[in-house]
Amino acid sequence: MKITNTCLSLLFAVTILAGHGTASAQGNLFEGVELTITPVAGNVYMVQRPGGGGNIGVQVGPDGVLLVDSLFDPFTERLLNSVKQVSDEQVRFLINTHIHVDHVGGNANLAERGVVIFSQENTRLRFLDERSRIPRNGGTFGPPHPEAGRPLITFKDEMSFHLNGEDIQVFHVPPAHTDGDAFIYFPESDVLHLGDVYRTTSYPIIDVYNGGTLKGTIEALNMAIDIAGPDTRVIPGHGLEIVGRAEVIEFRDMILDIQGKVLSMIREGKKLEEVMAAQPTAEYDADWTDDPGWGPEDFVPIVYSQLGGSGRLADR
């Protein structure tokens, strides 16, 4: 399908109704949930679910469709129906930004349809683990990722896709959300997908169980700020808004401020409980606690331990 500019504007926030497929046990949780596809800029769209979790980048054009992330397993048909609203071309490639199931859960379904999957090599290694791990509630275990969903092609530092008139750049960033995080930059469309290193809903989730670090989070955000220009549109891993460079700077600066406060308390010899009681995130809590599973009680202990603080609650 040839996409015109008029057509693009008419397609704003096309709503896709849920499919009628048989729902698995996991699928019941997602039954009736609708996905939307929204133009971002140029050839790039974003597919998202209510609440804005696991936002998918979609680049379209005559060479075929490239996806960034695959959402949960039960969403694959709805995801492909969303893509069909803006392109009749085949989905050919999928890049995973990192290992979490809300970003790779649809991999096996897409592989079955002939989509070739790429990731940073550390992310592929996580697919081989006997159990998957998520950072919430102190590192919860989940079932293993299916073998059929493993990326077929990996990169170490960076790779490029030459597709639909763009030289798409894929970078490995310092260990931030996980140790296999990738950023994807579409230079002609001027769109940057940051995976879960950047989110608009909460404090950064630093998944130490999958190799994430505070230092790497700041370094990776600095990379994003360097890459982004004044008009760059940024797709967050979670959140309903498409943002720009200024919002990424604001997020980075918030983390730096909280880091500075926690570090000075560590230098004063404060225990974690004392740091928590001092509420180093207080001025940000109103804006950055939209994710009920990741508040200051989750974020501050990680900042504390990442900065070398010692003395757990139980040590007192």
Ligand SMILES: [Zn+2]
């Ligand atoms: Zn994640």
